């Protein structure tokens with residue numbers, strides 16, 4: 001195995017483009033190193049990104065959004081007051097990943113690029129309208145987070161492409177987001193269903209919304225029909241019922257030992273109602 005420590009994303013992208021065998025990037029390593037130790041994946045080239053300047057930083061953008069380095073671990077997100085105030089749903093999704101030890105290493109980017117449909121931080125990023133900056137053989141490009149997962153264990157990143165940052169838009173006023181998951185145990189388990197919602201208010205009425213679901217399809221889903229069901233409403237009972245119908249219609253889950261497809265579909269509706277109420281309360285400035 002060749003272990004690389006590039007000092008720029010251009011070099012990381014070049015190394016990845018030139019590699020011909022199994023290639024992995026190393027961020028926190030909580031997926032990659034576990035897979036290596038289990039013998040499931042033995043990379044020919046392991047490209048450690050942590051020596052690249054700026055990868056551990058969280059910075060406010062000129063527009064008032066946030067730029068999150070690809071090596072920022074979950075624990076640092078949770079300790080960042082500005083990020084927690086603007087995007088609590090994004091932070092709480094990442095904080096559900098693993099244990100205290102895992103939180104010291106695991107990153108948003110690794111969670112996204114591991115390609116799990118149940119990845120806990122991804123619905124929150126999708127609901128937030130986050131984008132990724134990608135360095136590749138033809139320079140920089142950006143893409144919405146929902147365009148990155150391609151199925152279990154797969155992404156749409158092309159050979160030689162590496163994510164160089166995650167960007168969250170400005171929160172603005174009267175906005176709120178939230179994420180919840182259902183797991184059979186109280187912690188350290190994989191989401192059977194996850195749901196994130198971000199919304200903005202105009203007075204008491206929902207002006208815009210984004211609804212994302214995890215673990216109910218081969219990739220995390222953005223569900224515009226669910227957003228439309230609550231937009232223009234005050235999240236009254238009719239809106240919550242319409243939200244439930246739209247969310248359930250979007251689900252195409254598998255059945256396995258952790259939940260049947262029917263169970264997952266019903267739980268998705270329940271979580272969407274709960275998460276919508278929390279996001280709405282946060283947008284009103286109420287603690288939720």
Ligand SMILES: Cc1cc2nc3c(=O)[nH]c(=O)nc-3n(C[C@H](O)[C@H](O)[C@H](O)COP(=O)(O)OP(=O)(O)OC[C@H]3O[C@@H](n4cnc5c(N)ncnc54)[C@H](O)[C@@H]3O)c2cc1C
Pocket residue numbers: 023024025026027028029030031032033034049070096097098099102105106107108109110111112113114118119120121157161162163164188189190191
């Ligand atoms: C005990 C334990 C509990 C866990 N619990 C949860 C949980 O509750 N919920 C959950 O969602 N996950 C969980 N995980 C999985 C894991 O911790 C997360 O997926 C984590 O966020 C991965 O981030 P990382 O930085 O460690 O990624 P790494 O292991 O470093 O990388 C993961 C993948 O992303 C790719 N990658 C990394 N950085 C980049 C980049 N910049 N550009 C392109 N590709 C890149 C790598 O090539 C690799 O394929 C758990 C893991 C463990 C060991």
